[in-house]
Amino acid sequence: MMQPQFVNPFLTAVDSTLPSELESEIRAIYRSAPLYPSRLKLHEEPLEWGCYLDLPPLTKQEIIDKGPSVFFPDGVYNLHHPDYEYEHTSGTTNRPMTVIMERGWWERQAVRAYQASPILRTFVDKPHRRAVLAPVGCSSNLCPYEDEPFPHRYQNDTIFLNLSSDPFSFSEREWDRIVVELQAVKPVVLEGEPTYLSLLARAVQHRKVSIPSLQAVILTYGPSTVQHRRRIGAAFPAPQVDLYGSTEAGYLLVGEAGKDNMRVIEDNAFVELEPWKEGADIFKMRVTTRGRKIMPLLRYETGDLVQRTSMGYRILGREGNVWKREDGSVFSSWDADQALPQDFACWHYLLSQTSPDRWDFQ
DSSP: OOOOEESSGGGGOOOSBOOHHHHHHHHHHHHHOTHHHHHOOOOSSOOBHHHHHHSOOBOHHHHHHHOGGGGSTTSOOOTTOTTEEEEEEOOSSSOOEEEEEETTHHHHHHHHHHHTOTTTGGGTTSOOOEEEESOOOOOBSSOTTTTSOGGGGEETTEEEOOSSSOGGGOOHHHHHHHHHHHHHHOOSEEEEOHHHHHHHHHHHHHTTOOOTTOOEEEEOSSOOOHHHHHHHHHHSOSOEEEEEEETTTEEEEEEETTTTOBEEOTTTEEEEEEEEETTTTEEEEEEEESSOOSSOOSSEEEEEEEEEOSSSEEEEEEGGGSEEOTTSOEEOHHHHHHHSOTTOOOSOOOEEEEETTEEEEO
């Protein structure tokens, strides 16, 4: 039977049995989360690739339908347990997904993501100030400081800049506040969703200010475009990092922004590639978390597409949101970037298909 493909380089060995690291993680997940043995029993003999492929993929919809209780041996959990952290993240339109994790898990994920990046690893184990500008639809015990005045949004050397989630609706007064807070904190690292950071770059340039303390910019929460990166780079001339992950799975891939060289964060997850379209080098991702005790994920379908490149990987975005040509091939923001003239400039663009033969570029 053909061995599945992985982003993790060491999982490409040609052998009938699973590498010990992967088998050990699968058996640990089976011991900690009753959901998995209830779906398929494992035998005691060493697992082969055929056994791995028999493991049913896990979907976000299944987690939403069954609820987090299926991950706990007694079926009971307490969101306010002192050893737990939780987040209600987007699931479906009306049904969010509750993600529970052991306390400190997300911070450890972030440290390993930093260690996997040549640009970010210099900040590991070194105190540094960080500013975050991103969607704030948070409902958890991880970010209780949103919608609060400045002192309460600055914790553990991190300032959360925005109070609402639509950067296109920020008033000039709101941008004034954000820019002043950015100047006051003097962050070394700026992190955010590319659209938000592009509009922040606009606000900074219009106010004729600079943030000379910045040493790195992290683009996360969504794919960036050439336009985003150019605008951000003009206002914040620091190395840019692409960081991909999700609330439920953690940080998964990291690379230099725009270089199409994203690599798996080995210590965080095993990332399996499921071919999405034959011959296109485009894949759906299935994630198996590593070292996670609460709500571990086994062959979890992230819903995102990734494209293999000569340098590594490129994130294309959500499978349901990618643009498709009439022949079924993908048209991504990368393709749109290549189609735009070199001297074209904007802060953000939106491409939408309104009919089979009509596309609107805004």
